[in-house]
Amino acid sequence: MSTTTAPxxxxxxxxxxxxxxxxxxxxxxxxxxxxxxxxxxxxxxLVTASLFFVLAGTSALAMRTQLARxxxxxxxxxxYNQLFTMxxxxxxxxxxxxxxxxxxxxxxxxxxxxxxxxxxKLNAFGYWVFLFAGLFMxxxxxxxxxxxxxxxxxVPLTDDRNTPGLHMDVYTLGLLxxxxxxxxxxxxxxxxxxxxxxxGMSLNRVPLFVWAIVATAFMVIFALPALNLDNAMLFxxxxxxxxxxxxxxxGNVLLWQHLFWIxxxxxxxxxxxxxxxxxxxxxxxxxxxxxxGYVLIVLAIVSIAIIxxxxxxxxxxxTGLPHLSYSFFSAAxxxxxxxxxxxxxxxxxxxxxxxxxxxxxxxxxxxxxxxxVLGGLTGAMFALTAFDQQVTDxxxxxxxxxYVLIGGAVFPILAAIYYWLPxxxxxxxxxxxxxxxxxxxxxxxxxxxFPMHLSGLxxxxxxxxxxxxxxxxxxxxxxSTIGAYILAVGLLLVLIGVVHAIxxxxxxxxxxxxxxxxxxxxxxxxxxxxxxxxxxxxxLHPTWDQPSRSSMAEDATPDRILADGRRTLFTSELxxxxxxxxxxxxxxxxxxxxxxxxxxxFTAMLFAWYPFxxxxxxxxxxxxxxxxxxxxxxxxELGVAR
Amino acid sequence: MSAQPGPRTRLAGGLLLWYAVLxxxxxxxxxxxxxxxxxxxxxxxxxxxIGAVPLRVVVALAVVVPALATVGALxxxxxxxxxxxxxxxxxxxxxxLGRTRLLAALGLWANLLFLAIILLGGVALLVFPxxxx
Numbered sequence: 001m002s003t004t005t006a007p008x009x010x011x012x013x014x015x016x017x018x019x020x021x022x023x024x025x026x027x028x029x030x031x032x033x034x035x036x037x038x039x040x041x042x043x044x045x046l047v048t049a050s051l052f053f054v055l056a057g058t059s060a061l062a063m064r065t066q067l068a069r070x071x072x073x074x075x076x077x078x079x080y081n082q083l084f085t086m087x088x089x090x091x092x093x094x095x096x097x098x099x100x101x102x103x104x105x106x107x108x109x110x111x112x113x114x115x116x117x118x119x120x121k122l123n124a125f126g127y128w129v130f131l132f133a134g135l136f137m138x139x140x141x142x143x144x145x146x147x148x149x150x151x152x153x154x155v156p157l158t159d160d161r162n163t164p165g166l167h168m169d170v171y172t173l174g175l176l177x178x179x180x181x182x183x184x185x186x187x188x189x190x191x192x193x194x195x196x197x198x199x200g201m202s203l204n205r206v207p208l209f210v211w212a213i214v215a216t217a218f219m220v221i222f223a224l225p226a227l228n229l230d231n232a233m234l235f236x237x238x239x240x241x242x243x244x245x246x247x248x249x250x251g252n253v254l255l256w257q258h259l260f261w262i263x264x265x266x267x268x269x270x271x272x273x274x275x276x277x278x279x280x281x282x283x284x285x286x287x288x289x290x291x292x293g294y295v296l297i298v299l300a301i302v303s304i305a306i307i308x309x310x311x312x313x314x315x316x317x318x319t320g321l322p323h324l325s326y327s328f329f330s331a332a333x334x335x336x337x338x339x340x341x342x343x344x345x346x347x348x349x350x351x352x353x354x355x356x357x358x359x360x361x362x363x364x365x366x367x368x369x370x371x372x373v374l375g376g377l378t379g380a381m382f383a384l385t386a387f388d389q390q391v392t393d394x395x396x397x398x399x400x401x402x403y404v405l406i407g408g409a410v411f412p413i414l415a416a417i418y419y420w421l422p423x424x425x426x427x428x429x430x431x432x433x434x435x436x437x438x439x440x441x442x443x444x445x446x447x448x449x450f451p452m453h454l455s456g457l458x459x460x461x462x463x464x465x466x467x468x469x470x471x472x473x474x475x476x477x478x479x480s481t482i483g484a485y486i487l488a489v490g491l492l493l494v495l496i497g498v499v500h501a502i503x504x505x506x507x508x509x510x511x512x513x514x515x516x517x518x519x520x521x522x523x524x525x526x527x528x529x530x531x532x533x534x535x536x537x538x539x540l541h542p543t544w545d546q547p548s549r550s551s552m553a554e555d556a557t558p559d560r561i562l563a564d565g566r567r568t569l570f571t572s573e574l575x576x577x578x579x580x581x582x583x584x585x586x587x588x589x590x591x592x593x594x595x596x597x598x599x600x601x602f603t604a605m606l607f608a609w610y611p612f613x614x615x616x617x618x619x620x621x622x623x624x625x626x627x628x629x630x631x632x633x634x635x636x637e638l639g640v641a642r
Numbered sequence: 643m644s645a646q647p648g649p650r651t652r653l654a655g656g657l658l659l660w661y662a663v664l665x666x667x668x669x670x671x672x673x674x675x676x677x678x679x680x681x682x683x684x685x686x687x688x689x690x691x692i693g694a695v696p697l698r699v700v701v702a703l704a705v706v707v708p709a710l711a712t713v714g715a716l717x718x719x720x721x722x723x724x725x726x727x728x729x730x731x732x733x734x735x736x737x738x739l740g741r742t743r744l745l746a747a748l749g750l751w752a753n754l755l756f757l758a759i760i761l762l763g764g765v766a767l768l769v770f771p772x773x774x775x
Contacts, residue, residue, distance in 0.1 A: 200737060202737030202740055202741040203741035203744055203745070204737070204740040204741045204744040295744060295747045298744065298748060299747070299748050299751045299752060302752065303667075303752050303755050306667045306670075306671075306752075307670075307755070307759070309671075310670065310671070310674045310759070313678075320775055321682065321775070322681055322685050322770075322772065322774060323766070323770045323774050323775065324681050324701070324766055324767065324771075324772050324773075324774070325678050325682050327762075327763055327765075327766030327769075327770065328673075328674055328677055328678050328763040328766075329678070330763075330766075331758075331759050331760075331762035331766075332674070332759050332763070334762065335755055335759045335762065338755060339755070574738075575738045575741060576737060577737075
């Protein structure tokens with residue numbers, strides 16, 4: 001078991017000073033724009049995604065206020081359409097995935113014992129693109145031009161005849177722009193986890209959170225092209241008169257649905273998977289033991305990542321395809337519940353066999369299990385074609401996916417905020433405030449979304465801006481609205497708790513929870529170089545085993561200190577064997593400039609300013625060439641000096 | 643003390659291990675694309691035969707062949723698991739042995755899952771006419 005102090009550094013004062021000189025960044029405006037430090041970028045992802053979450057959450061409160069009473073006039077149908085579309089789109093694309101990528105950015109290098117991500121500049125570029133794409137989409141709302149065809153934007157509703165104006169152009173271009181960031185981030189995660197693990201960290205010693213992030217990254221790489229293709233074709237249909245989705249010209253409207261859900265269903269797991277990784281990472285600290293069934297959880301992560309690509313047609317059970325076709329997807333949709341269930345039982349067994357320490361992160365984990373299991377239960381019901389067809393497009397579906405996504409992503413994210421806040425800020429949070437936040441959030445969640453099951457079974461369709469009093473839906477809608485406000489108060493307390501911790505929290509020790517992964521062997525917050533000595537890993541729980549801890553202290557060797565530059569170690573993919581030392585890039589403005597040029601390109605395309613778009617495309621090409629241009633190296637390094 | 647295996651043996655062992663880990667997943671992916679794609683496209687063209695062969699037979703082949711490939715992967719995973727069960731590790735090789743056993747265990751369980759999906763999807767062939775909507 002680890003202590004609450006970091007191991008005494010195995011590096012001397014001179015080494016530490018050199019590491020600080022090579023990796024440290026002086027506080028300045030230029031450094032703010034040019035940083036490539038994965039910790040700063042990770043924190044920015046978290047803050048920016050949280051801001052988008054506030055915007056999307058405020059949209060939800062406006063909608064719930066509108067639906068609290070029948071025939072309310074708070075919002076017009078046009079405003080409601082834009083709000084529900086932006087709410088869904090932002091929660092999925094601008095909050096959930098970037099928030100979890102933020103944790104990944106911050107934590108993966110620390111957990112695997114590296115000094116940064118594999119491609120630090122690409123990492124910075126991904127963040128700037130994410131920020132600009134989010135602003136690009138949200139900026140359309142005040143002008144009444146926000147996307148308005150639902151987050152899955154079915155054609156023919158979203159073609160230019162049925163949805164004229166810029167609305168869906170903002171959607172298609174915004175998501176294409178954002179996709180660049182997500183893809184770049186995923187490539188970075190995969191290479192980082194495969195090549196930058198500390199020596200000795202063979203596959204069977206990789207933390208479950210890292211497994212989850214890598215599986216997610218692979219899913220993004222395989223799933224996102226389908227969405228990008230879909231959006232590109234819709235934009236071409238709308239802007240340039242092509243006919244990909246036009247049945248009158250031999251196009252096919254179901255093509256949109258197929259491509260969207262080939263992305264869309266894996267995306268559910270893209271959102272949930274890292275969050276499940278968070279659960280596996282947080283649980284050991286509050287049960288005082290490793291997670292039960294490491295191999296089975298890895299199996300669950302890997303098999304979900306694969307099977308999730310074979311279930312997309314269960315979103316299309318109402319489209320009239322042959323029953324035999326449905327059966328192949330129904331089978332996969334049913335079996336995918338097994339690995340999900342394995343994880344739930346592994347966590348329950350961990351709690352049962354461990355010694356529970358009831359702190360705020362653990363409360364959120366328990367809330368996650370309760371809520372996610374309820375969402376999973378209704379999910380299994382959707383795998384049955386006959387039931388699915390009865391409740392398609394009703395509020396039952398809305399209840400289901402909020403249970404899955406809030407249960408499966410937001411609860412773990414909140415647990416993660418409380419768990420890693422001391423590591424990120426060096427400050428402890430207020431326990432009482434955190435418990436109030438949990439109970440309000442948990443109660444609000446159940447009160448807001450459970451009644452939607454009933455509204456749906458009573459026949460209330462989703463995406464209606466108002467309803468008549470007659471069907472008897474008003475009581476359940478009022479209850480849902482009250483729940484939404486309780487939930488919002490809970491989230492407000494989380495925010496207050498974070499601000500309170502940063503401003504007035506007591507200083508956090510390096511390892512306040514006795515965690516088992518490597519980030520707890522660094523200072524709180526970590527130094528710019530993360531580890532004075534890169535660890536030699538001997539087990540799955542390196543901060544709980546003496547040889548791994550000693551490797552960073554009294555057993556430190558110069559070949560793991562690497563103080564002569566911005567250096568870290570490359571190791572082999574499977575066994576974590578030392579391969580070579582690599583030089584990491586320094587801070588640069590290139591990522592920001594490239595993202596800005598892309599913003600100009602997408603804005604010009606939106607407003608049909610094609611000459612500007614061409615100029616921006618040229619600028620993008622020039623900046624990429626500048627980025628990739630080989631640096632001048634001394635002749636000694638090139639091996640040609642005498 | 644055992645002799646180190648040669649490069650060809652190591653390559654064969656490596657390929658066999660990857661087949662044990664990913665064979666079921668690949669077989670299922672091929673099954674899904676073929677069975678669903680053939681059924682969907684043939685029915686959309688208004689026929690329930692491909693040339694002279696009934697559609698049901700073609701879809702059945704797209705179930706049975708991948709199922710057999712998955713069984714093969716399952717056996718390979720079981721072999722890898724058994725062979726590493728009594729291997730002694732020392733020093734650095736401990737990590738290699740550990741991750742090989744991890745991959746073998748993954749293969750065992752994953753292949754069972756994929757076999758179950760393929761068979762469950764195939765059962766529908768006994769119930770539905772291929773083009774019933």
